[in-house]
Amino acid sequence: MSNPKIMVLWNTVAVECRGDGDLLNNLRIKSVLSGDERDLPVNGLFYAIGHEPATALVRNQLQTDEDGYIVTVPGSAQTSVKGVFAAGDVQDKRYRQAITSAGSGCMAALEVERLLAEEEADSREDGSA
Numbered sequence: 001m002s003n004p005k006i007m008v009l010w011n012t013v014a015v016e017c018r019g020d021g022d023l024l025n026n027l028r029i030k031s032v033l034s035g036d037e038r039d040l041p042v043n044g045l046f047y048a049i050g051h052e053p054a055t056a057l058v059r060n061q062l063q064t065d066e067d068g069y070i071v072t073v074p075g076s077a078q079t080s081v082k083g084v085f086a087a088g089d090v091q092d093k094r095y096r097q098a099i100t101s102a103g104s105g106c107m108a109a110l111e112v113e114r115l116l117a118e119e120e121a122d123s124r125e126d127g128s129a
Helices: 098-126
Strands: 012-019 024-031 037-041
Antiparallel strands (some): 012 024, 024 037
C-alpha cells in the first residue's frame, strides 16, 4: 500500500467510466459514507469484486448472462464488443479467485496485443499507415 503508483480508495464505488471514444480517461466515483461524487482522472482501471459481479457499469454496453457476468467467447477474453476484453471475476463465475483473475488478465492483455497488431497490419495493407 506504500507504492506511489497505487491509490486505494476506501469506502468508494465507481459510478461511471468515461472516455474519449477510444480510451478510458476519467472515472466518476462516489463516497459510500457521504454520498459525495467526484471525477478521478485515470488511464486504467482494475475493478476487484466479490462473489456478486459488479458489472453494472457495462451491462448496457456488453452482453451479460442472467447472473450479471460478462459473456466472453469460449476460450477467449473477447466480449460482445470488438476490442473489449473481460478478465477475472466479471466473467469467471466458476472460480472467482484472484489467481484466476491474474491469469485471465494476462490472457486479455495478449488478445489486445494481437488485435492491435492485426489492425496495424490491416492499415498497412490498406495504405492508410
